[in-house]
Amino acid sequence: MGTIAEKILSAHAGKDVKQGDIIVCPVDFMMSQDGTTPLTIRAFKDMQGKKFKDPSSYVIVIDHNAPSPMESVSNLHREMRSFATQFGARLFDVGEGVCHVIVPEQGYALPGSVIIGADSHTCTYGALNSFATGVGSTDLAAALISGKTWFKVPSTIKLRYDGKLPTGVYSKDIALRMTGRLTANGATYKALEIEGEAIDALSVDARMTISNLAVETGAKVGLMRCDEKTIEYLRTRARSSFKGVDPDPDAKYEAVLKEDVSKLSPQIACPPDVDNVLPIEKIEGKEVNQVFIGTCTNGRVEDLRIAAKILDGKQVAKGVRLIVSPASKEVLLSAMECGIIQKLVKAGASVTTPSCGPCVGTCNGIPSDEEVVLSTANRNFRGRMGNSKSHIFLSSPATAAYSAIKGFIADPREVL
Amino acid sequence: MDQLSGKARKFGDNINTDYIIAGKYKFKSTDMNDMAKHLMEDVRPGFIDEIVKGDFIVAGHNFGMGSSREQAPLVIKAAGISAVIAKDFARIFYRNSINVGLPVIECDTDSIDEGDALKVDLEEGIVHNVTKGKKIKATPLPPVMVKILKDGGLAEHFQKHGGFKLE
Numbered sequence: 001m002g003t004i005a006e007k008i009l010s011a012h013a014g015k016d017v018k019q020g021d022i023i024v025c026p027v028d029f030m031m032s033q034d035g036t037t038p039l040t041i042r043a044f045k046d047m048q049g050k051k052f053k054d055p056s057s058y059v060i061v062i063d064h065n066a067p068s069p070m071e072s073v074s075n076l077h078r079e080m081r082s083f084a085t086q087f088g089a090r091l092f093d094v095g096e097g098v099c100h101v102i103v104p105e106q107g108y109a110l111p112g113s114v115i116i117g118a119d120s121h122t123c124t125y126g127a128l129n130s131f132a133t134g135v136g137s138t139d140l141a142a143a144l145i146s147g148k149t150w151f152k153v154p155s156t157i158k159l160r161y162d163g164k165l166p167t168g169v170y171s172k173d174i175a176l177r178m179t180g181r182l183t184a185n186g187a188t189y190k191a192l193e194i195e196g197e198a199i200d201a202l203s204v205d206a207r208m209t210i211s212n213l214a215v216e217t218g219a220k221v222g223l224m225r226c227d228e229k230t231i232e233y234l235r236t237r238a239r240s241s242f243k244g245v246d247p248d249p250d251a252k253y254e255a256v257l258k259e260d261v262s263k264l265s266p267q268i269a270c271p272p273d274v275d276n277v278l279p280i281e282k283i284e285g286k287e288v289n290q291v292f293i294g295t296c297t298n299g300r301v302e303d304l305r306i307a308a309k310i311l312d313g314k315q316v317a318k319g320v321r322l323i324v325s326p327a328s329k330e331v332l333l334s335a336m337e338c339g340i341i342q343k344l345v346k347a348g349a350s351v352t353t354p355s356c357g358p359c360v361g362t363c364n365g366i367p368s369d370e371e372v373v374l375s376t377a378n379r380n381f382r383g384r385m386g387n388s389k390s391h392i393f394l395s396s397p398a399t400a401a402y403s404a405i406k407g408f409i410a411d412p413r414e415v416l
Numbered sequence: 417m418d419q420l421s422g423k424a425r426k427f428g429d430n431i432n433t434d435y436i437i438a439g440k441y442k443f444k445s446t447d448m449n450d451m452a453k454h455l456m457e458d459v460r461p462g463f464i465d466e467i468v469k470g471d472f473i474v475a476g477h478n479f480g481m482g483s484s485r486e487q488a489p490l491v492i493k494a495a496g497i498s499a500v501i502a503k504d505f506a507r508i509f510y511r512n513s514i515n516v517g518l519p520v521i522e523c524d525t526d527s528i529d530e531g532d533a534l535k536v537d538l539e540e541g542i543v544h545n546v547t548k549g550k551k552i553k554a555t556p557l558p559p560v561m562v563k564i565l566k567d568g569g570l571a572e573h574f575q576k577h578g579g580f581k582l583e
Contacts (some may be wrong), residue, residue, distance in 0.1 A: 022560050024580045035439070038446045046571035064445040072444045120484040136486040136512035138570045146579045150560060183480035184430055189507050218506060273430060360439035370564055380483065381434040387457065388438075388458035408427050 089297025097328025107237030124272035188218030200343030317407030325357030361386025422470030480509025
C-alpha cells in the first residue's frame with residue numbers, strides 16, 4: 001500500500017518504508033554540471049575521497065556556461081575534465097547539450113531507479129518514473145564515495161489531469177498552471193504523482209516539461225507512471241533492464257487535486273516568480289524585446305518543431321531578438337535533418353551551441369535594463385538572466401514563437 | 417554548538433538562491449569571500465557593507481527556493497552571517513546549509529524587526545529577541561540533521577565515521 005515514491009524507496013532501502021521515515025539508501029545514478037561540479041570536487045577532497053563507488057554511475061555535463069566566455073570559467077572547466085579523467089567518470093563536454101536532456105537521451109534515467117543530481121531540475125526524470133531529485137554538491141560527493149544518500153521519505157500529492165488539451169495549448173501550459181495552483185512552496189518536502197488521460201496522451205518529451213517544473217512548487221520529485229510510451233522511448237536507449245513502479249490502489253495521499261485541461265488557455269508566468277501565473281488573455285499585448293526558446297524545460301526537438309511550424313515563412317518582428325538553444329547535440333542534429341533549424345534561422349533566429357543558453361545569466365543573450373524577455377525556461381526570478389533590471393515572462397514554445405513574430409505576448413491559438 | 421548573537425537583517429518571503437548569489441557570479445569562481453560581495457545584491461544592494469559579523473538573516477516563508485547551488489549557504493557563511501532564521505525553508509537549501517555547517521532555524525519571524533538584537537541557542541532551539549524582550553521557540557531540527565550539524569557538516573561527518581552513520 002504505497003505511493004510510487006514509497007515503493008521505489010522501499011525497494012532501495014530493502015525494507016518497507018513510509019512517509020516520514022529517514023532512510024539511507026543506494027543511489028543508481030548521479031550527475032553534476034559546471035556550476036556544481038567544482039564544489040563537488042572540493043567536498044570530495046574534504047571527505048578524503050579516494051575513488052568513486054561506481055564510476056559508471058556518474059556523469060558530469062558542461063552546459064550552463066558553454067562554450068566558456070572567460071578564462072576563470074575555462075579554468076573551472078579544465079578542473080572538471082581532469083577530475084573526470086582521474087576518477088573514470090564520463091564527461092559530456094561543450095556542445096553536447098543540457099544535462100537534463102542528455103541523461104534521458106543517453107538512457108541513464110530508468111523507471112524505478114533512484115537518481116540524485118547536483119542541479120535542482122533533476123526532478124525532470126520523474127517523467128520516466130525515476131525517483132530523481134536535486135541535491136547540493138556535498139550530498140553528491142558523499143554519494144560518489146559511498147554509493148548512498150539519505151532521504152526523508154516524502155508524503156505525496158496526487159495531481160490528476162483529465163480531458164484533451166486544446167490546439168495551441170501544451171504540456172508547458174499544464175506545468176505553469178500546476179506551479180500557479182500549488183504555489184512556490186505548496187509541495188515543499190513532498191512528492192508529486194502526476195497522472196491522468198491528458199498526461200497519457202503526451203509524448204515522453206512533453207511529460208518531462210511538467211516533471212521539470214515540479215521543483216518550482218518546492219517538491220522533491222515529480223513522478224509519473226511507466227507506460228508503453230516510456231518503454232518505447234527507452235527501447236533503444238536504456239543502459240540496463242528496468243521495471244516500472246505503479247502506485248498501489250490503496251496508497252495514501254496527502255491531497256488529490258484534479259483538473260480538466262479541455263478549456264485550459266496558454267499560461268504565462270509573470271516576473272519575478274514562477275508561481276505568478278496568468279492565462280494569456282490577461283497579459284497578451286505586452287511588448288517583448290527578446291524571445292528565448294530552449295532549456296531543460298523546452299529545448300527538445302518537439303519544442304523546436306512547434307516553433308518552426310509557427311515561424312515558417314515569417315519574420316521575427318523588427319526590434320525583437322529570437323535566441324534558440326537546441327537542448328542537445330541529438331536535438332540539433334535531428335532538427336537539422338528535418339529542416340527545423342533552416343526555418344528558424346530564415347525567420348531571424350539566432351541559434352546557439354546546444355547548452356543552457358541565456359537561461360541562467362552566464363552568456364548567450366543577457367538582456368539590457370528594462371527589457372522584457374519571453375522565455376520557455378523554468379525560472380523568471382529577478383536577475384535570473386544576468387540583469388536584475390530586466391523582466392522575464394515564461395511560456396510554451398508556441399506562445400514564444402508567435403510572440404516573436406508579433407513583437408508582443410500573443411496567443412498562438414490564433415495561428416494554429 | 418555555541419550560543420549565537422547578532423542583529424537581525426530582515427528579508428521577506430521566497431528569497432531564492434538567485435537572489436542570494438546570482439548565476440552570473442557562481443559559475444565564475446569558487447572563492448566564496450569574493451562572491452560574498454554580491455550576497456543579495458539584486459534585492460538589497462550594498463547588503464554586504466551592512467553586515468556586522470555574527471548578524472542573522474531573518475526571513476519569511478520558503479527561504480532558499482530555487483537552485484541546488486551550494487554556493488548559496490557558503491556565501492552566507494563567508495559574509496559573516498551566523499545563522500538564517502525563517503518561517504520555513506526550501507528543501508535543497510535547508511539540506512545544503514546543514515551539510516556545510518550553516519545553522520538554519522525555523523520559527524515564527526513576524527515579531528522580529530530589522531536591527532533587533534538576537535541571541536540564539538541552537539541546542540535549546542530558542543531565539544531570544546533581546547530588543548523586544550521576547551523568546552521564540554524554534555521547530556527542532558530532525559535528529560539526522562542534528563547529527564550532521566554536530567559533526568560540523570557532512571564532509572566532517574564522513575571524515576569522522578568513514579561514511580553515513582545516521583540510522
